[in-house]
Amino acid sequence: ILAAPLMAGNNLTTMTENVRKILTAPELIAVNQDKRGVQGYKVYDNGPCEVYNKPLSDGTTAVLLLNKGREKADITVSWDKIGLSGTQPVRDLWERKDLGNFKDSFTGRNLGRHEHKMIKVGKPGKPLPMPAPMALDKYTVTRKGVTYLSDLYYLWREGEPPVYNTSFNGDPIDIDGKIFKKGFGSKGHSTFMLKLHGRANRFQAVVAIDKSYTGEKKGRFRVFNADAFSNKILFDSREMTRETPARKIDIELEDVDSIRLVLEGKDVLGNWADVKVTSDKGL
Known part of the structure; x- marks a missing residue:
């Protein structure tokens, strides 16, 4: 196929x-x-x-x-x-x-x-149309300044798919009483990949276990350089519970084509809030 x-x-x-x-x-x-x-x-x-x-x-x-x-x-x-x-x-x-x-x-x-x-x-006849190519700015960084990654389609995922701009259960992303309009809600184990095309200089986000999670398992947020040869860990929150304070991510990037956002912990609910990259490069 x-x-x-x-x-x-x-x-x-x-x-x-x-x-x-x-x-x-x-x-x-x-x-x-x-x-x-x-x-x-x-x-x-x-x-x-x-x-x-x-x-x-x-x-x-x-x-x-x-x-x-x-x-x-x-x-x-x-x-x-x-x-x-x-x-x-x-x-x-x-x-x-x-x-x-x-x-x-x-x-x-x-x-x-x-x-x-x-x-x-179907029946033989005139060939059916092919899908229209997706605009580049729908799935990768194309402009200078800030790009919120929840404005992009992910390229690949494993496990539970992320929910865009709400918690996994569909509620507002609420971390320590602050509501975030942008981000992802995840349910472990969750991995998804986003394309930066080597244009991003900095990655920033806030991560926390969702306050609605009532289980006893711990969650762990990690960010990987998704290059198949390096698979380098760019950020590791270590194990977190619902009581663990939110952790801010602020890391420099250099020539990173894609990143993977990972939430470990079976059935743990977690939030990636205000997930964005900044770039000084345009197309």
């Missing part, structure tokens, strides 16, 4: 028939090698349940319904999310059979842990 190169890392001379069928599935390979060359993109994300779409050269589109969770789930793709409408034919690409015509949406039922369903939707 992502149009990545296909490589086999197993011993081809000893592989089982089942593995051979997986590696040579013709309709899956056709999607990967489609001459239009469009990379699949995410159109739905509800925690462990995700939907990816890849418009194909023949006017149909390939859709991946993916359950990354531990429990069985039904996952639905709505036609309006993939550029279609009305009643559309659906084909199962693994089973290589037509499933019938479906109005407005299709649901993969009872998808198990890490299970997926790969389908092709």
